[in-house]
Amino acid sequence: MGTKANSLLAGMEDTPRGRILAAAAHLFQKKGFERATVRDLAQAVGMQSGSIFHHFKTKEEILRNVMIEVIRFNTERMEQELKNAKDIRGKVLALMKSELQSVNGETGEAMAVLIYEWRSLKPESQQEILELREVYEQMWLNVFDDAKEAGLIEEDVDTFILRRFITGALGWSNFWYKPGGALDISALAEKSLSLVLKGKC
Amino acid sequence: MGTKANSLLAGMEDTPRGRILAAAAHLFQKKGFERATVRDLAQAVGMQSGSIFHHFKTKEEILRNVMIEVIRFNTERMEQELKNAKDIRGKVLALMKSELQSVNGETGEAMAVLIYEWRSLKPESQQEILELREVYEQMWLNVFDDAKEAGLIEEDVDTFILRRFITGALGWSNFWYKPGGALDISALAEKSLSLVLKGKC
DNA sequence: GTCTATAGAGGGATAGAC
DNA sequence: GTCTATCCCTCTATAGAC
Numbered sequence A, B: 001m002g003t004k005a006n007s008l009l010a011g012m013e014d015t016p017r018g019r020i021l022a023a024a025a026h027l028f029q030k031k032g033f034e035r036a037t038v039r040d041l042a043q044a045v046g047m048q049s050g051s052i053f054h055h056f057k058t059k060e061e062i063l064r065n066v067m068i069e070v071i072r073f074n075t076e077r078m079e080q081e082l083k084n085a086k087d088i089r090g091k092v093l094a095l096m097k098s099e100l101q102s103v104n105g106e107t108g109e110a111m112a113v114l115i116y117e118w119r120s121l122k123p124e125s126q127q128e129i130l131e132l133r134e135v136y137e138q139m140w141l142n143v144f145d146d147a148k149e150a151g152l153i154e155e156d157v158d159t160f161i162l163r164r165f166i167t168g169a170l171g172w173s174n175f176w177y178k179p180g181g182a183l184d185i186s187a188l189a190e191k192s193l194s195l196v197l198k199g200k201c
Numbered sequence C: 001g002t003c004t005a006t007a008g009a010g011g012g013a014t015a016g017a018c
Numbered sequence D: 001g002t003c004t005a006t007c008c009c010t011c012t013a014t015a016g017a018c
Helices: A016-031 A038-045 A049-055 A059-084 A088-104 A108-116 A123-149 A159-176 A185-193 B016-031 B038-045 B049-055 B059-084 B088-104 B108-116 B123-149 B159-176 B185-193
Strands: none
Touching: A016 A038, A016 A049, A016 A059, A016 A108, A038 A049, A059 A088, A059 A108, A059 A123, A088 A108, A088 A123, A088 A159, A088 A185, A108 A159, A123 A159, A159 A185, A159 B159, A159 B185, A185 B159, B016 B038, B016 B049, B016 B059, B016 B108, B038 B049, B059 B088, B059 B108, B059 B123, B088 B108, B088 B123, B088 B159, B088 B185, B108 B159, B123 B159, B159 B185
8 A cells, every 4th residue: 555655746836726635535545534634634745734625625525635636647647648559559558557556656656545435425526527528438338339349358247247356356466566576567457457358358 | 435234334233333333334424434423323323422431442443343244254265266156367356356246235334434534543453454354455465476477477577567457446436336236246346357368368 | 232421632724922 | 814722612422220
């Protein structure tokens, strides 16, 4: 569970706001949203707790923004990587690699927050986040459907359910995968391909 | 996320202790351990908050016992179902079905607590729970190794990693699978088989 | 074994000076 | 934009009556 210095949301500017969000991603992942206090957070960015509320109206607002930033960043990255893929197998691999990167790379802590602190969002925020995620999910479904037409995925496989299995399989890697070992993200992505592709193309 | 009446840990006696644990599984899943208060819990079982502490020394102790009970129950059930399986494919199917049942059936809420409230355990409790889970995990690994020898799983697949992918894939079903629809647990288990078995036996 | 009452600690958020 | 000070609330856990 990433004790590494991957606590900074990549691409986040070095502003008080950015520093608060980066520290929040780290703290919320480590202790959980409820246990992590605004005082903890203030200390992490070198402020007094009262000052935090100049940048965000409530603690929940901080959580919401961590989630928005991480979805935006990872959706954009996946779009880029999809464009670079040559064939369909390459596209599936790009999706796998991209998501494993999201979960285990620099945005890993924020992704864990996105997944595990869901209940701490207000219902309105949940709705908002859900809509952002749908764009991302649609990219997966489109590629899976193409792969099915191309014969890389069995005819009788429900791609909707398959995507859900994969969401779980890849998301869970946050709990056990340790970057820097013998197995790098690319290799892990290759292994994950056999969960999806027929035979084992 | 199960709003159904699956809040009772099957096999749990109708004692104050049992009722507290069953209500705790439900509440901790719904609100998270931190947000769920002892007062909530007391109300759910028809007591005053002070009375809860006659049965459990601390709130964490309640969490710990929910986890212990659900592991014990599901480990035992899986052992039984494994015995009934005829061949190796049947054993893999039994594992899948059994775990999907744990996650989505009567013990679903307690399983979600086991997975998502991990950080709220004291380190000593974490160690204890980890040891209980290892027995369960070993059953999976043994069957996977048999399946590999029998040629049902590709030679070059790392069964350790495969098990981790499957843990995630099946565990995540708690968030989207709704029992009572067109797809029952057995059918879902069959679908999940293709994540593991070669070709798609 | 359950109740009432409350101690004791820590939390989110606000107000106003600088 | 950050600080100090603090309000006000809620929470876990305890004490002692019944």
